[in-house]
Amino acid sequence: MMDRLPDGYFDDVYADARDPWRLAERWYEQRKYAITMAMLPEARYRHAFEPGCSIGTVTERLVDRCDHVTAYDVAQSALDSTRERVGQRPNLTLERSSLDSDWPGADVDLVLISEVAYYLSGPTLRRVLDRECARLGAGATVVAAHWRHPVADYPLSGDQANALIGATRELNAVAGYRDDDVVIDVWQKGATESVAVRTGVPGAVG
Ligand SMILES: C[S@@+](CC[C@H](N)C(=O)[O-])C[C@H]1O[C@@H](n2cnc3c(N)ncnc32)[C@H](O)[C@@H]1O
Incomplete structure (x- = not known):
């Protein structure tokens, strides 16, 4: 395999x-991005890792919500388009690299895996998650969004990809969204506290 x-x-x-994939035009994509970004539990992040950035x-x-973003893609054309779209922002690092390579530094506190984990085989995805999630700091957020319809070429379905990520030992489920088209899950490493509890909204019980 x-x-x-x-x-x-x-x-x-x-x-x-x-x-x-007409990511810049399709309402499916715009809506998915809005849901995904709204599900992130922190208002700001220090360092986001985005594998499979495509055209950015x-x-x-992410560059507006994070102090730094490191984005990977295996295709140079995708990285060139991302640079063109985002511009020369000092807080963006682009690398031609794969999700199953080493992830960027231990200061990463957000991993956003959107429509890319299903390109890996199950054993490869399991291996990279076990290796790299162990290196993330306590409290790091991991979010995964995947298309749920079957695609013959892909080693995993979207549901299988999210289930594999959810089975990672250190990750605890925080939120989930699912409709006929897309599954989006959010996890945090280690103990979790709701947004309202953490930010002191009166009446929120931890
Ligand atoms: C469907 S696009 C997803 C774009 C974006 N993440 C989104 O959700 O709209 C998939 C991208 O992942 C890239 N890709 C495929 N396999 C990859 C891998 N193993 N590691 C990193 N990127 C990969 C492709 O080149 C493509 O640009």
């Missing part, structure tokens, strides 16, 4: 179109 869809698969996809439609949202 291959570890992940080959990088050449995505080079071919981008050779045909600059925005192959999530990245442009």
